[in-house]
Every structure is written in structure tokens, then in C-alpha cells.
Amino acid sequence: MSPRLAALLAATAMGAVIAATAGYVFLADRGGDRFAACRDTAVAGGMGDVGGPFTLVDAAGRTVTEADVITKPALVYFGYTFCPDVCPLDMQRNAEAAEILAGQGIETVPVFISIDPGRDTPAVVGAFAQNFSERTIGLTGSEDQVTAASRAYRTYFRLHGDRAENPWYLVDHSTFTYLVLPGHGVAEVFRHPDFAAGTALAEDVAARTACFADRM
Structure with missing residues (x-):
């Protein structure tokens, strides 16, 4: 050789x-990681650092925890009912994804958590949630409860102006939707839909959620 x-x-x-x-x-x-084939998002520190227990108030004024709300795959979103643009778009996308999944026999629940408890009473947040679908859950709470939930999910929000002086104030906030699986926690993060690129639309969210649900 x-x-x-x-x-x-x-x-x-x-x-x-x-x-x-x-x-x-x-x-x-x-x-x-049984969900590795489904996951498309990398989070600094890992998914284990995102999400966790919360105590909030539902549309009926009842105090609820994550154990009461996340009994099936949930699409959790933090926003506010006076939001002029992104919140309605994101919540409509999530509601449509849940409808698609229901047609496939996969039960999911869109969850809206208000980061503006000064205006978003239980009745207000409940009516807002029901505008998107009957299965959508609206949650609010005290300032401390909302802040604790936001910190657990590593979300960001900041009020513009003074509530007393301007009742029409806006709130800057992050626009992520968290896929939370009962018994597993946050499994994936969906960004605000990019309509131009066709990504994170209802069909995309439904397909990726189904992948996780099939592996639970």
C-alpha cells in the first residue's frame, strides 16, 4: 500500500x-428532550428559566393559579385591552390557531394576561377575551400579582404618562406568546406574526403546537 x-x-x-x-x-x-424536534426558539438561559406559578383574577372575579388555568396546552399572552394594534392581532392569531387545533382534536386554550390592571378589571378583561373566542381566558389582578406573573415569564412593560392625568395612556410591552404545557411548563415562544414573511401565523402556531401536543 x-x-x-x-x-x-x-x-x-x-x-x-x-x-x-x-x-x-x-x-x-x-x-x-422529547420536544426537541418541535422547538424552533432558543431562549437565553433555557426554557426552564421562563414561566412559573402565578396568582391572578379571572373574569368572574375568582382568584386562580396556573394550576386552574393551564389544564391543557395554553397560548399565554401578556398585553392590555386598550392596546391599539399588536394585542388584537396577536390574540386573534392565537384564537385562530386554537380553532385549527380543535379541528384536529387537540384542545388548547388561549390566555390573555393584562399588564394594565388599573383599567383592566375582571369584567373588562373577560369581555376582551371573549371577543376572540369562547375558549379564550382573560386574567388580571392587583399590581403586585400582575408584576409577579410578568417577571415569571420574563416579559417587559412600561406605562407612558400618568394614569390620573391621562386615562388614554399607552403601555409599551413585549409581544411574545408562550406555549405552556401542563406538567412541563413553557415549551416554546411565538413572536408577533410577520405577515410579510408568512411566519408565526395561525397555521404556523397550530402546526408547531400540535407537534408538542403529540409528544405530551
Whole structure:
């Protein structure tokens, strides 16, 4: 065997070992996460750092926790009912995704959590939620309850102006929708829909949610 052929065979064998090792590591990493094939979003610190317990108030004025609300895959969104643009679009997208999934025999629940408890009473947030679908749940609470829930989900919000001086104030806030699975916590994050690119639309959210639901 020529030195050149021997070197070529050795390099090929080494490449096979590296490829096999890389494949093992890749599969081992995915094998530890039953939802790895479904996930499309990377969150700094991992999904385990997002979400958690909350205590809020539903449309009927009852105090509820995450255990009461997230009994099936939930699409959780933080916003406010006076929001002029993104909140209605995101909530309509989530409601449509839930309808698509219901047609596939997968029960999900869109959840709207207000970050503006000064205006969003239980009755107001309940009526807002029902505008999108009967299965949508609206939640509010005290300032402390809402802030605690927002921090648990690592969301951002900031009021513009003074509530007493301007009852029409706006609120800056993040626009993520969190897919929360009972017993598993936050599994995925959906961004505000990009209509131009056709991403994060109702069909996309439904398809990715179905992937997670099938693996529960």
C-alpha cells in the first residue's frame, strides 16, 4: 500500500469516527428532550428559566393559579385591552390557531394576561377575551400579582404618562406568546406574526403546537 493511500484511508477512518461521535452527541442531546424536534426558539438561559406559578383574577372575579388555568396546552399572552394594534392581532392569531387545533382534536386554550390592571378589571378583561373566542381566558389582578406573573415569564412593560392625568395612556410591552404545557411548563415562544414573511401565523402556531401536543 502506498503511503498516499494509507494516509487517505486513515483520514477517512478518522472522519468517520468524528462524524459518528458528532452524530451520537447530537442524538444524545435531542434524546434528552422529547420536544426537541418541535422547538424552533432558543431562549437565553433555557426554557426552564421562563414561566412559573402565578396568582391572578379571572373574569368572574375568582382568584386562580396556573394550576386552574393551564389544564391543557395554553397560548399565554401578556398585553392590555386598550392596546391599539399588536394585542388584537396577536390574540386573534392565537384564537385562530386554537380553532385549527380543535379541528384536529387537540384542545388548547388561549390566555390573555393584562399588564394594565388599573383599567383592566375582571369584567373588562373577560369581555376582551371573549371577543376572540369562547375558549379564550382573560386574567388580571392587583399590581403586585400582575408584576409577579410578568417577571415569571420574563416579559417587559412600561406605562407612558400618568394614569390620573391621562386615562388614554399607552403601555409599551413585549409581544411574545408562550406555549405552556401542563406538567412541563413553557415549551416554546411565538413572536408577533410577520405577515410579510408568512411566519408565526395561525397555521404556523397550530402546526408547531400540535407537534408538542403529540409528544405530551
